[in-house]
Structure formats: C-alpha cells, structure tokens
Amino acid sequence: MTKGPVAVVTGGASGIGEATSRRLAADGCRIAILDVNKDGGERVAKALSAAGGEARYYACDVADAKAVDAVAAQVAKDMGPAHILVTSAGLIPNTESVMDMDLEAHDRMWRVNYNGTIHACRSFGRQMIAEKRGAIVTLGSINSRLPLPLPAYNPGKAAIERLTQLLAVELGRHGIRVNSVGPTYVMTPPLRAKVEAGQRDMNKIMGVHALGRLPEPKDIADAIAYLCSDQAASITGILLPVDAGWLAAVSYRTYAGGVPWKE
Ligand SMILES: NC(=O)c1ccc[n+]([C@@H]2O[C@H](COP(=O)([O-])OP(=O)(O)OC[C@H]3O[C@@H](n4cnc5c(N)ncnc54)[C@H](O)[C@@H]3O)[C@@H](O)[C@H]2O)c1
Known part of the structure; x- marks a missing residue:
C-alpha cells in the first residue's frame, strides 16, 4: 500500500492546528505535529x-x-520529506496600546508568530524544493487586513500575508504553492480564556459578522485542506478569509447612520 503524504502542522497540539491535523489525517496524510505543548501534542x-x-x-x-531545522531533519528521517506544511503555532494577545505594551512580550510574539512561520517555511520548504512539489498554508487572520489594537499581533499577521506572497513567488518555480487562511475569532483555548475572564463579549463579537456566528476550528481546517489539495492546483499567493463575513460586515454594521433594518 502506498503511504500517504507527510503533513507537518506547527501548533498542532491545540485549536486550529489540532483540527487541521485531524482533517488532514482523515484525508490520508501522515501527520507530524511540532509544538511546545507536549501533553497536547502527544x-x-x-x-x-x-x-x-x-x-x-x-x-x-x-x-x-x-x-526547527533539527526537527525537520528528524521528521524526514522518521517519515520522509514534507509534502504539506501548515504553520499554526502562535501566541494570541489581549488588547493593549503601542505606548504601554511590554516590549519583551512584543518581541517574543514576533519571534513566535512571524519568525516561527519563516523558520518552518525555510526548513520544510527546502525538503519540498528537493522533491519539486509541496503546499504550504500559513495562518493569517482578519488582522492581516485591518488595524485592530493588538500592536504586536496585528502588524505580524499583516506581515505574514505579505511573506506568503513572497514565498509563493520564490517557491512557485519549484512547483510549491504557498497560501494563507485568514480566520476571524475562533473558539479555541485563547479566546475561551478571554471570554471567561470577561475580556471578550460574545454577543458583541457575533454582532459584527454577516452570518451572526463564528466559524468552528473545523471550518478553518476545511479551508486549509482545500488549499493543500489538487483542487487548488492553480491557487497560490492568496489569503483566503474564513471569517463568517466579518470583513464585509465590520464597517457596514458600525456605520454611524445605522443599518437599514431592525436587528
Ligand atoms: N482562534 C482565533 O480566534 C484565531 C483567529 C485568527 C487567527 N488565528 C491563528 O491561528 C493560529 C492557531 O491559533 P489557535 O486559536 O488554534 O490557538 P491555540 O493556542 O489553541 O493553538 C496554538 C498552538 O501553538 C502552540 N505554540 C505556541 N507557541 C509555540 C512555539 N513557540 N513553538 C511551537 N508551538 C507553539 C501552542 O502550544 C498551541 O498548541 C495562530 O497563528 C493564531 O494567530 C487564531
């Protein structure tokens, strides 16, 4: 029996990364989870x-x-070279201002969210170049598109969208596609913790989405699986919002003149 493709999922121990690991495994991939969370990963x-x-x-x-380089070599030895890479490892902060934010936390967030994406794309991208095929999906966000008061996270997600475009061009000539998904709020442990701490109001959040609800982690995983699949063979360099209509609705629903119907 032929073995399934190797899919590497950073941050695969929780949330969107876990849902993606489950979905790609259901599609027949062999999964390598890279994470700092040992209990979750195991x-x-x-x-x-x-x-x-x-x-x-x-x-x-x-x-x-x-x-990351050392683990990439170990994955290749244990399972073979990566066919798919999903970079879901990330830290999600709370609201803060540029003037008051903790600079150490700011720098750490860039090192994990942005540099971490680069590290994984380089280490596993080299394996894909040697194989002349591959699909990479980075984790962007609605933060990639509009300013939100998360001064380390928000510009980092914009940078990940641009990085995805650069990589799509660099790696396209090697037969490798590089795309991003842009989720809105998704109920994973970081958002759950903020809701429980009274830092997020779910009614308010849902109220600025066209669909009036949030995507599930599985919905993000489905979009990622599509971008990794042969059905997306001509798609590269894009960020696919998976946002229940947040990008369309956020300015419309907060228009000072009000919306033209009764809520
Ligand atoms: N949940 C949301 O609302 C939402 C919205 C848009 C984008 N995203 C993005 O989706 C990705 C996953 O978020 P999530 O909601 O699933 O969060 P999560 O906390 O459930 O999962 C993130 C995983 O990354 C791991 N991780 C953190 N730092 C790491 C490091 N230095 N090295 C390796 N692994 C590390 C964590 O241990 C965890 O398992 C993140 O990039 C996040 O920015 C999330």
Whole structure:
C-alpha cells in the first residue's frame, strides 16, 4: 500500500492546528505535529494513531531556527520529506496600546508568530524544493487586513500575508504553492480564556459578522485542506478569509447612520 503524504502542522497540539491535523489525517496524510505543548501534542498524535493513521509529536519551539531545522531533519528521517506544511503555532494577545505594551512580550510574539512561520517555511520548504512539489498554508487572520489594537499581533499577521506572497513567488518555480487562511475569532483555548475572564463579549463579537456566528476550528481546517489539495492546483499567493463575513460586515454594521433594518 502506498503511504500517504507527510503533513507537518506547527501548533498542532491545540485549536486550529489540532483540527487541521485531524482533517488532514482523515484525508490520508501522515501527520507530524511540532509544538511546545507536549501533553497536547502527544494526545493528538495518540488519537490519530489509534484511529488507524500515522502521527508523531515533535517537541519544538518554532522561534528557534536551529531547533526547527533539527526537527525537520528528524521528521524526514522518521517519515520522509514534507509534502504539506501548515504553520499554526502562535501566541494570541489581549488588547493593549503601542505606548504601554511590554516590549519583551512584543518581541517574543514576533519571534513566535512571524519568525516561527519563516523558520518552518525555510526548513520544510527546502525538503519540498528537493522533491519539486509541496503546499504550504500559513495562518493569517482578519488582522492581516485591518488595524485592530493588538500592536504586536496585528502588524505580524499583516506581515505574514505579505511573506506568503513572497514565498509563493520564490517557491512557485519549484512547483510549491504557498497560501494563507485568514480566520476571524475562533473558539479555541485563547479566546475561551478571554471570554471567561470577561475580556471578550460574545454577543458583541457575533454582532459584527454577516452570518451572526463564528466559524468552528473545523471550518478553518476545511479551508486549509482545500488549499493543500489538487483542487487548488492553480491557487497560490492568496489569503483566503474564513471569517463568517466579518470583513464585509465590520464597517457596514458600525456605520454611524445605522443599518437599514431592525436587528
Ligand atoms: N482562534 C482565533 O480566534 C484565531 C483567529 C485568527 C487567527 N488565528 C491563528 O491561528 C493560529 C492557531 O491559533 P489557535 O486559536 O488554534 O490557538 P491555540 O493556542 O489553541 O493553538 C496554538 C498552538 O501553538 C502552540 N505554540 C505556541 N507557541 C509555540 C512555539 N513557540 N513553538 C511551537 N508551538 C507553539 C501552542 O502550544 C498551541 O498548541 C495562530 O497563528 C493564531 O494567530 C487564531
């Protein structure tokens, strides 16, 4: 029996990365989870293996370029070169101002969210170049498109959209496609913690989405799986919003003249 493609998911121990690992495993991929969360990574890898798939957890801090390189070599040895890479490892902050933010936390967020994306794309992208095929999906956000008061996270997500375009051009000639997904708020552990701490009002959040609801982690995973699939063979360099209509609705619904119907 031929073995399925190797899909590497950074941040695969939780949230969107976990849902993506589950979806790609269901599609027949063999999954390598890179995460700093050992318990979560082992839990997901075990569940996927118990369901008949092949999945391994690798302890890895994506902010450390050398560590990512070493894990990439180990994945190639254990499972073969990567066919698919999804960069879901990330930190999600709370609202703050540029003037008052903690600079150490700011720098750490860039090292994880932005540099970590670069590190994974370089280490696994080299394997894809050698194979002359591959698909990469980065995790952007609605933050890639509009200013929100998250001064380390928001510009970082805009930078990830631009990086995705650069990589699409650099790697396209090697037969590798590079795209991004841009989720709106998704109920994963960081958002759940903020809601429970009273820092986010779910009614207010849902009220600025055209669909009046939020996507599930599975909805983001479905979009990622599509971008990795042969059905998206001519799609590269894009950011696909998966936002329940947030980008369309946020300015419309906050128009000072009001919306032309009764809510
Ligand atoms: N949940 C949302 O509302 C939302 C919206 C838009 C974009 N995103 C993006 O989706 C991605 C996943 O977010 P999530 O909501 O699933 O969060 P999550 O916290 O559930 O998952 C993130 C994972 O990344 C791992 N991680 C953190 N730092 C790491 C590091 N240095 N090295 C390796 N792994 C590390 C965590 O351990 C965790 O397993 C992030 O890039 C986030 O910015 C999330």
